[in-house]
Amino acid sequence: MRKLSSLIAIMIALLLLISCNAGSDEPASDDSASDAPAASESTAEEKTMENLVVGYAQIGAESEWRTANTASIKETAEQLGVDLKFSDAQQKQENQIAAIRSYIAEGVDVIGFSPVVETGWETVLQEAKDAGIPVIMVDRRADVPRELYATYLGSDFVEEGRKAGNEMNNLLPDGGKIVELVGTVGSAPANDRYSGFREALADNIEIIDSQSGDFTRAGGKEVMEAFLKNYGDEIVGLYAHNDDMAIGAIQAIEEFGLQPGVDIKIVSIDAVRGAFEAMIDGKLNVTVECNPLLGPQFYELALRAVNGEELPEWVPSEESIYYPDNASELLPERQY
Numbered sequence: 001m002r003k004l005s006s007l008i009a010i011m012i013a014l015l016l017l018i019s020c021n022a023g024s025d026e027p028a029s030d031d032s033a034s035d036a037p038a039a040s041e042s043t044a045e046e047k048t049m050e051n052l053v054v055g056y057a058q059i060g061a062e063s064e065w066r067t068a069n070t071a072s073i074k075e076t077a078e079q080l081g082v083d084l085k086f087s088d089a090q091q092k093q094e095n096q097i098a099a100i101r102s103y104i105a106e107g108v109d110v111i112g113f114s115p116v117v118e119t120g121w122e123t124v125l126q127e128a129k130d131a132g133i134p135v136i137m138v139d140r141r142a143d144v145p146r147e148l149y150a151t152y153l154g155s156d157f158v159e160e161g162r163k164a165g166n167e168m169n170n171l172l173p174d175g176g177k178i179v180e181l182v183g184t185v186g187s188a189p190a191n192d193r194y195s196g197f198r199e200a201l202a203d204n205i206e207i208i209d210s211q212s213g214d215f216t217r218a219g220g221k222e223v224m225e226a227f228l229k230n231y232g233d234e235i236v237g238l239y240a241h242n243d244d245m246a247i248g249a250i251q252a253i254e255e256f257g258l259q260p261g262v263d264i265k266i267v268s269i270d271a272v273r274g275a276f277e278a279m280i281d282g283k284l285n286v287t288v289e290c291n292p293l294l295g296p297q298f299y300e301l302a303l304r305a306v307n308g309e310e311l312p313e314w315v316p317s318e319e320s321i322y323y324p325d326n327a328s329e330l331l332p333e334r335q336y
Contacts, residue, residue, distance in 0.1 A: 050082075070088075089116065091184070097124050140154065174204070180197070233263070276334060
């Protein structure tokens with residue numbers, strides 16, 4: 001009996017072993033699949049405009065152009081439903097750096113900024129990269145390695161300078177002495193508009209003085225007053241890096257007793273409403289456009305960046321040149 005019982009036990013064990021081996025050849029059950037990590041659940045959900053959080057460090061409000069640029073950034077965010085955290089650096093780099101660091105600490109999705117000057121950004125942008133936050137430069141470039149920013153959205157400032165130089169050549173075919181109102185020292189538009197203008201300027205036109213008016217109307221007026229005191233009616237042309245400085249200079253020229261746009265030919269950059277008004281009055285000869293309405297393009301790029309899309313190094317804006325002959329016709333259509 002003991003032998004029979006042992007034999008029966010062995011047979012049962014063999015049957016159980018065969019059953020287990022057969023089960024191992026079958027596909028994994030739903031229960032086993034649920035135990036495996038779910039890749040789709042661990043992947044971050046794609047962002048939309050409605051849940052996008054953006055930190056924007058603006059330079060300040062130094063000109064009509066900047067005011068229009070800020071309005072575009074803010075109004076577009078509201079229209080799209082973007083959560084925008086905005087700061088005004090009041091023309092100080094340290095304020096912009098502090099704002100960017102605060103955005104990193106808050107964990108925003110994307111950081112946008114218009115660097116007040118070109119240098120001194122590498123450390124804070126490396127901090128943003130280490131935090132996994134893409135950075136978009138708007139309107140102005142910073143001198144940093146390519147891997148520290150997602151893209152640059154803005155104008156070709158060198159080309160704007162070339163356009164201004166060509167227009168000055170047309171205005172002064174016989175040559176002469178001119179002065180230059182430079183933008184904020186060390187900024188990308190000032191550097192590039194300075195060099196581009198010289199690339200295009202004819203040999204018979206001499207730049208006798210070049211000083212910074214810091215892109216402001218008050219600065220333009222003050223520097224132009226000094227130019228007129230030093231050179232008087234030797235000056236036959238003025239190149240201003242933006243319209244606000246040109247408008248300030250126009251006031252100084254009139255107070256000096258000369259006729260702006262006639263005695264002194266004036267070329268400036270931006271194409272703000274104030275420039276069109278000056279052209280209508282015959283006081284400004286040419287304005288080269290620098291488009292400030294970058295809000296829609298900025299948020300489109302921000303969304304693409306945060307969702308992992310590789311962006312081009314530079315996304316240029318489209319711009320024109322404007323003259324007095326159609327300024328009155330175009331002015332009502334201008335948005336800035």
